[in-house]
Amino acid sequence: MSETAAEEVAVEATALGKKYPDRKLRTMGFRRGSSPGRRFRKGGKGGKGEERHSGVPGAAGPVGEAWALRDCDVRIPAGRICALVGPNGAGKSTLLAHAAGLLPPTSGDIRVLGTAPGEARERIAYVAQDKPLYPQLTVEATLRLGAELNPERWDAEAAWRVVDGGELQPGAVVRQLSGGQRTRIALALALGKRPSLLLLDEPMADLDPLARHELMGLLLAEAADTGTTVVMSSHILGELATACDHLVLLDRGRVRLAGEVDEIVAGHALVTGRGPLTELGSHTVIESQVTGRGVSALLRTERPVTGDWEVSEPSLEEVLLGHLRSSRAEAARSTAAAVSTTASPPASTPTATSTSTTASTTNSTSTGREALS
Template sequence: MTDLAMAATALGKRFGRRRGWALRDCAFRLPAGRVCAVVGPNGAGKSTLLSLAAGLLAPTEGTITVLGTDPASARARVGYVAQDKPLHPQLTIAETLRMGAHLNPGRWEATAAERIVAAGELDPRRRIRALSGGQRTRVALALALAKRPELLLLDEPMADLDPLARHELMGALMSQAAQHGTTIVMSSHVVAELEDSCDHLLLVGRGRIRLAGEIDDLLAAHTRVSTTTQAAERAGAAEAVAELPDLRAHTVVESRVTGRQLTALIRPAGRLADDWRTSAPSLEELILAYLRNPEAASLTPAAPEEALA
């Protein structure tokens, strides 16, 4: 299965000359059928990336391909829910759904939308402007799901929802993915929120892609190591840690020396020293380590694990 839902090469976006690059040198490949988390701190470029994929913004440089074509041509097969859930405030829920049906002839599945609205116990006669943020999110997701898109782009979809609605709507999204093989891309700055639902990760930090790939592969590529030997004492300052003979062969993402204890998160390249204790990092540990260390080498398909010279 080599179908790609999204692919980017050297993708960059600059808003005006003054403000600098919101996104730069982004390269990734997202196979179809994945549920992908776009994670990163506020202002990292997540929304810009999703807007580029939705075709609402044009790249300043590089290219982004969506469902095998350019974003504008793919639009009929893509669902996009922006962070502020734009809906017409004057319309009722029923009118909003009818509008969705008119705008998506041939693709619309009315029962899907009605089921999601009904699950929130929303009266279809209510106007959008009278809804709470979470209720508006529910209507926006109902619209996006009823379109039966091949690719669903969701910008912070869970932010306004209470835990019950979050679980239920995430279940509805996963059900859509299971039934139709829909590719889902959703952003959040809360990793825990997405961890169980996603199998693919794009970590965005300071406008760059820091990690891209299957979550299992990314976790398997990293190891936490610790040692209590003189190595730690010799290293002294954390900056020197990466220069330790035992560590030099590997890519050090983060390291810390506390007394006689040295701990590091590394991408091993070959055998590890025998006296090191190793453990598998959690996804959250991995993500935080990369975000805390902007200088650490990124791991993306564009920068495959280079054999260190």
């Protein structure tokens, strides 16, 4: 039995939080739009104490700090192929770096393979977005270094299978390789370690479609053969639907949705009809929009939808985009409410509260594909 088979949970985070100071972001080399978080916009009219946007919507703080993760609860069962998805700045890279033991949390706790990340480092392989390699080494020397650093676990055959698939010459120097070829080398090092937990941060982003398909197949085959738990962040939703069996959706530093992929899709429904949304009161409306045929909505269901509604099963992409659009609408409403409260004196009469079970309702005709870009 593999080491991960004896573990019930591969990654478990409880109220995990990470706050980056602005100077730390500069030291780590993050640029605006990169993860984790986004670098602060300098200048402007604000002085000391001014709040600036951190790249994590809704997580602005005093000058010089930003929450990349806030009260983040994650539980990934062992043996799964888990997709970690979300928009830029959602906290995906930060979460993976915590699981790899490279970052200490500001608050909360994270455990991997039943222990602290640092204590499980020998059983963890991590491939970062920039895939750092020694540029002066050859392909062969790089794999030899991997063997020397992991003498008890190294599987040379597994590593060379990844390299040979790209028709790379053993004597090729790393600095002369393309981005996609360097990705192969980084994945070869990770798989050659025979890890119990494999953490991949946008691993296939710089590969062409054919190479991406081939490497994904090899990765899944290796994981199935060894029982390795794989957690990978990605924006390629179409491939995730067929490659992954578990999913975690992050937005604004928190988990928005998590679970088995099949159960997530089966727990949602797309409905179209002319009836009012109040007829769907027993279901949670994630988002809705007015169409030429009346009203269409994405629901989170626990029982069959009844009434005069056309019901269909959504795709995984439709579910994820619906939740992200809903999250953004909630953030916009919260911001507007906060601005209104600050600008206006308290109302003399109490505000009525809704008893609806609806999570959020938006009126949007956008496809929303930019939500994960």
